[in-house]
Amino acid sequence: MSLLISKIDEANAKYAGKYADYAYHGGPFDRGGADYYYWRAPVPHKWPDGTGHGEKVEAKDMTPEEIKAYHAGYAKAEENGERKDWGIDPDGY
Numbered sequence: 001m002s003l004l005i006s007k008i009d010e011a012n013a014k015y016a017g018k019y020a021d022y023a024y025h026g027g028p029f030d031r032g033g034a035d036y037y038y039w040r041a042p043v044p045h046k047w048p049d050g051t052g053h054g055e056k057v058e059a060k061d062m063t064p065e066e067i068k069a070y071h072a073g074y075a076k077a078e079e080n081g082e083r084k085d086w087g088i089d090p091d092g093y
Contacts, residue, residue, distance in 0.1 A: 015076045022069035026051040028062065032073025038084050044070040 015029075022029040026047030034051075035042060044059040044067045059067055 010079070014079070015072055019069045019072050022046075022066060023073075024050075026053070028066045028070035029073035029076075032070040032075075033077040034073075036074045036077035037082060039086075042071065042074045046070070 019029040021027075024030060026049065028044065028046045031046055031051070032042065032044070034040075044062060046057045046062060046066060048054060048057060059070075062070075
């Protein structure tokens with residue numbers, strides 16, 4: 001088993017079930033993970049009707065538990081270590 005697979009399994013086990021109610025597509029846990037993956041800063045939000053559908057809900061209109069779920073999703077993704085490769089050298093070369 002590769003180190004990356006082991007790391008992902010460990011992170012999945014840590015968060016499994018705890019934030020299941022917020023892991024739906026567009027939910028706070030899902031959005032936190034997506035923001036890390038796409039190199040975005042952690043800014044809590046959710047899309048109750050699914051990502052890009054309906055109204056985006058920002059942190060000021062989220063419950064403390066939803067904000068916690070967002071940050072947990074971000075942390076889980078960070079522990080997994082997977083990020084989008086945009087094919088651009090960050091050093092500009």
